Amino acid sequence: MKALAKTESKQGLWMIDAPLPQFGPNDLLIKIKITAICGTDVHIYNWDEWSQRTIPVPMITGHEFVGRIEDMGSEVTGFKRGDRVTGEGHLTCGHCRNCRAGKRHLCRNTQGIGVNRTGSFAEYLVLPAENAFKLDDFISDEAAAIFDPFGNAVHTALSFDLVGEDVLITGAGPIGIMAAAVARHAGARYVIITDVNEYRLNLARQMGVTRGVNIKTDKLEDVMSELHMLEGFDVGLEMSGNAQAQSQMFDKMNNGGHVALLGIPPGDSVVNWNQIIFKGLHLKGIYGREMYETWYKMAAMIRSGLDISRIITHRMPVDEFERGFEIMRGGQSGKILLYWD
Ligand code: NAD
Numbered sequence: 001m002k003a004l005a006k007t008e009s010k011q012g013l014w015m016i017d018a019p020l021p022q023f024g025p026n027d028l029l030i031k032i033k034i035t036a037i038c039g040t041d042v043h044i045y046n047w048d049e050w051s052q053r054t055i056p057v058p059m060i061t062g063h064e065f066v067g068r069i070e071d072m073g074s075e076v077t078g079f080k081r082g083d084r085v086t087g088e089g090h091l092t093c094g095h096c097r098n099c100r101a102g103k104r105h106l107c108r109n110t111q112g113i114g115v116n117r118t119g120s121f122a123e124y125l126v127l128p129a130e131n132a133f134k135l136d137d138f139i140s141d142e143a144a145a146i147f148d149p150f151g152n153a154v155h156t157a158l159s160f161d162l163v164g165e166d167v168l169i170t171g172a173g174p175i176g177i178m179a180a181a182v183a184r185h186a187g188a189r190y191v192i193i194t195d196v197n198e199y200r201l202n203l204a205r206q207m208g209v210t211r212g213v214n215i216k217t218d219k220l221e222d223v224m225s226e227l228h229m230l231e232g233f234d235v236g237l238e239m240s241g242n243a244q245a246q247s248q249m250f251d252k253m254n255n256g257g258h259v260a261l262l263g264i265p266p267g268d269s270v271v272n273w274n275q276i277i278f279k280g281l282h283l284k285g286i287y288g289r290e291m292y293e294t295w296y297k298m299a300a301m302i303r304s305g306l307d308i309s310r311i312i313t314h315r316m317p318v319d320e321f322e323r324g325f326e327i328m329r330g331g332q333s334g335k336i337l338l339y340w341d
């Protein structure tokens, strides 16, 4: 089968001919239709320090996908051949304390497809059936292909009560923008998103944020006073991984505010603990998606009218993957889809 893999310890990804993956009694064999490029894939493509430390070579990359079940192991129940599925790319151990308590997103032994084990940038993917999510007809293939990052957005945004609240999102990447759409859908009052990238702020504005603020040219406090937000934000969602954005967020929170942190800083970053202490802020770190509450919430929000389709800005056949990665690296995109059929 065709697969996109890291086969050498240097920058790039290569289209290879790989053997069809073998599936065990509890696995599904999924024929991939669409995959999406994640920031993580770009890190792996670039072969940065994190990738060099983390990714064994060779490795078939990718973890955002939609496809159909081609075959399955003898023990699988609840699925049939031809079912349309996407799935959770974090494989959990099932025997640590958190797994046994039903908090699998907090598993200490999580393995990621396309990172620690064979990924979805391939014509076929083997995934444990318990990680698959069967798709109702009202969920399009393209939306399903980005359920993984949409899930990051949903998990983060729905961490706290949003109804009637003023929300600050730092970082208008695909996940930040989707989180903004989720916050609006869930009933937030004002949703303000910041970035330094005008292309992405425009995308956020098209997807219904109250204001997209370019912090290179505009002052967040001006926008806040224009909206008569005298006391600060109730909820903060950090989606940039940028230290400056993080400290701006703590600075602009109201006392007693809630902050969820998804963005991954590249190294150690300095935090003004006094802001957190004296404001009585509540912090929550976010990793992945809740298994599988987040997945049901994603489906429910699409069913109730949340439209995430505009976050997809580019589509191309997988043979043009180099162009897709180039566009991602330039930052002038939302989500980019690679079609395998
Ligand atoms: P992205 O890199 O596409 O988006 C980040 C955005 O932040 C960019 O548009 C960038 O211009 C913007 N930014 C940079 N400096 C800024 C500043 N000072 N103020 C405001 N915005 C600024 O990333 P993404 O795919 O949307 O993911 C968002 C973040 O979440 C990334 O840091 C990613 O690594 C992280 N992530 C975490 C998890 C998790 O499980 N915790 C999962 C997926 C992604």
Ligand code: ZN
Residues within 6 Å of the ligand: 092, 093, 094, 095, 096, 097, 098, 099, 100, 106, 107, 108, 109, 110
């Ligand atoms: Zn576990």
